[in-house]
Amino acid sequence: MCRIKERLIHGLFFLNGFFVVIILLGIFSLLVFTSIPAFKEINIIEFLFSAVWNPDAYVKHSYGILAMIVSTFMVTVGALVIAFPLGIATAAYLSDVAGQRTREIAKPVVEILAGIPSVVIGFLGIVMVGPLIAKIFHLHNGLNAVNGSVLLAVMALPTIISISEDALNSVPVSYEEASLALGATPWQTIVRVKIPAAVSGIIAACMLGMGRAIGETMTVLMATGCAPAMPESFLGPVRTMTSTIAIELGEVPYNTTHYYALFGVGLVLFIITFLVNMTADIVLHKHEKIVK
Amino acid sequence: MKKILILLTIALMFAYTHSVSADDMLQIKGSDTLINLVQRLAERYMEKNGGKYIAVTGGGSGTGIAALINGKCDIANASRLIKSKEIEQANSVNVDPKRVVVAVDGLSVIVSKDNPIDKLTMDELGKIFRGEVTNWQEFGGKNMPITLYGRQSNSGTFDFFREVVLKGDYSPKMNRMNGNAQIVEAIKQDASGIGYVGVGYVKNANGVTVMRVASRAGADYASPLSAQDVKSGKYPIARPLNQYINGTPKGAAKDFILFELSEEGQRIVEEEGFFVLPNEYVEFNRNSMGL
Known part of the structure; x- marks a missing residue:
């Protein structure tokens, strides 16, 4: 009797776990099959390497997503450049420098940061960060890639901080003790012993933060101007893949080339985030092995 | 229970x-x-x-x-x-x-209060939003680039303005804003900006100039704020x-x-x-x- 019950529960949990895999496969195949019809009319080379996206054109329709891919990478890389040093410094502080009391307050605060709705961050981008950037760089307006990067950095920080901190904490205490016993200062211990030992975990943290930044929609939609032209610099407007989908999917007539092409954009985005997250996962597991 | x-x-x-x-x-x-x-x-x-x-x-x-x-x-x-x-x-x-x-609605074209230009013709508006003219100097304004603010393609205003004023495609450099209110906010902060919004959004807006627009060169300029100009059709971008x-x-x-x-x-x-x-x-x- 007890065995049967045990088995049933085992089966139930297996199904639950399997369900997630099915959802993932379902989403992937939906994206693939819905985007295939687009390529009956659009040359795939043109789709990937043309910079002109104008499906709703007055004169000539064109479906090129290069400008969006470049935009997406610009804001993402920009976000990482800002969030990487800040995130690691915060993680090192929390794991090694901060006292018990400070840590108890600071950790939940970092976690709360992750819970701020993206639309609120986008709003801050319009009314605060944008004007500030315009002032610093002497621009007429602050709707540009830098603005998006700053906001995405804020959104990626919690992920980077908490995972890097875990990585630093999982470095065996013996390393630290050995370093200190050899006469290294605490600063030298953190920078030359602990961070190098935890480096794969830290890299994984940044990759996960990057995955978060690539997929973020509302914030960049609000703060980057969304001009579809090929971005000229970090101080000009950009339009990411996510904002294009968000703007256009609401009104596109079903089962048209435009509709299928948007799913094509979604597919490209999915593949990029999938690769980033998978790399992060592989690196993270490597780290776990080293630590063990 | x-x-x-x-x-x-x-x-x-x-x-x-x-x-x-x-x-x-x-x-x-x-x-x-x-x-x-x-x-x-x-x-x-x-x-x-x-x-x-x-x-x-x-x-x-x-x-x-x-x-x-x-x-x-x-x-x-x-x-x-x-x-x-x-x-x-x-x-x-x-x-x-x-x-x-x-x-x-008298679809209103707005610029910042800091921009001395307060009237344009339909033809000039078309050139600006198609991206053919990119500096305010062309119209006797300050020497600064024109920053375009428009709506996203799911907006009826985006379509209407394109149909009636541009008769062509928008400049790809136009910023695509989320709504009328966002355009008004952006223009307030951007001395080089120009944008279009429903007249209901400019009646009480400070910091922006509502352009007077003429249907062609030589015609009278009319304002979307005047009920008479809108009703009589003198204001060229009025719409139901x-x-x-x-x-x-x-x-x-x-x-x-x-x-x-x-x-x-x-x-x-x-x-x-x-x-x-x-x-x-x-x-x-x-x-x-x-x-």
């Missing part, structure tokens, strides 16, 4: 949604230009008619019309006319869109603001539309900065309402 309570709560929730989704609930969706106005109208209407419930959401004219076709709303707000493609689509799923005009319904309106939808067109409704239209309907549209509405 606990389980029963939970079940009861769930049952109650269902019962509640059921009672609201009945005939007294109206879903209105679409144009961002119309959203504030229709929201005000709906609030006043609900105050007067207890028990009726109207939900007004935005998303753009294209989104509203798509929702009407997919049966996801009862009334679609649209700041442009329905396209023949959309009518075809609607007919294929047995939806018959009927149009009612609820207000008139519409609502689309599936078939001749009846029940709750008809009741609400009649309120919008009533004297009280039209007073709210004026309070919100738009213009009341001229006789031709009153006549037009009578026909489509089946009165």
Whole structure:
């Protein structure tokens, strides 16, 4: 009797776990099959390497997503450049420098940061960060890639901080003790012993933060101007893949080339985030092995 | 006991949604230009008619019309006319869109208060937004680049402006903003900016100049803030603001539309900065309402 019950529960949990895999496969195949019809009319080379996206054109329709891919990478890389040093410094502080009391307050605060709705961050981008950037760089307006990067950095920080901190904490205490016993200062211990030992975990943290930044929609939609032209610099407007989908999917007539092409954009985005997250996962597991 | 309570709560929730989704609930969706106005109208209407419930959401004219076709709303707000493609689509799923005009808008072109230029011709506007002219100097202004602010492609205003003013494609460098209010905010902060919004959004806006526009070089300049210029057609980018319904309106939808067109409704239209309907549209509405 007890065995049967045990088995049933085992089966139930297996199904639950399997369900997630099915959802993932379902989403992937939906994206693939819905985007295939687009390529009956659009040359795939043109789709990937043309910079002109104008499906709703007055004169000539064109479906090129290069400008969006470049935009997406610009804001993402920009976000990482800002969030990487800040995130690691915060993680090192929390794991090694901060006292018990400070840590108890600071950790939940970092976690709360992750819970701020993206639309609120986008709003801050319009009314605060944008004007500030315009002032610093002497621009007429602050709707540009830098603005998006700053906001995405804020959104990626919690992920980077908490995972890097875990990585630093999982470095065996013996390393630290050995370093200190050899006469290294605490600063030298953190920078030359602990961070190098935890480096794969830290890299994984940044990759996960990057995955978060690539997929973020509302914030960049609000703060980057969304001009579809090929971005000229970090101080000009950009339009990411996510904002294009968000703007256009609401009104596109079903089962048209435009509709299928948007799913094509979604597919490209999915593949990029999938690769980033998978790399992060592989690196993270490597780290776990080293630590063990 | 606990389980029963939970079940009861769930049952109650269902019962509640059921009672609201009945005939007294109206879903209105679409144009961002119309959203504030229709929201005000709906609030006043609900105050007067207890028990009726109207939900007004935005998303753009294209989104509203798509929702009407997919049966996801009862009334679609649209700041442009329905396209023949959309009518075809609607007919294929047995939806018959009927149009009612609820207000008139003088689509306003705005620049920052810091920009000395206050009038342009239609031709010049077209050149600016197509991206053919990129410096204010060309029009005798300061030597600074022109920053374009427009709407996203799901906006009826985006379509209308392109159809009437540009007759071509927008410059790919135009910033695509989320709504009228965002454009006004952006222009306030950007001395080099130019944008277009519904007149209801500029009546009380400080920090922006509303352009006077001439239909062609040599013609008189007219302002969208003047009811007379808009009514007489002297202001060249005036337009009707519409609502689309599936078939001749009846029940709750008809009741609400009649309120919008009533004297009280039209007073709210004026309070919100738009213009009341001229006789031709009153006549037009009578026909489509089946009165």
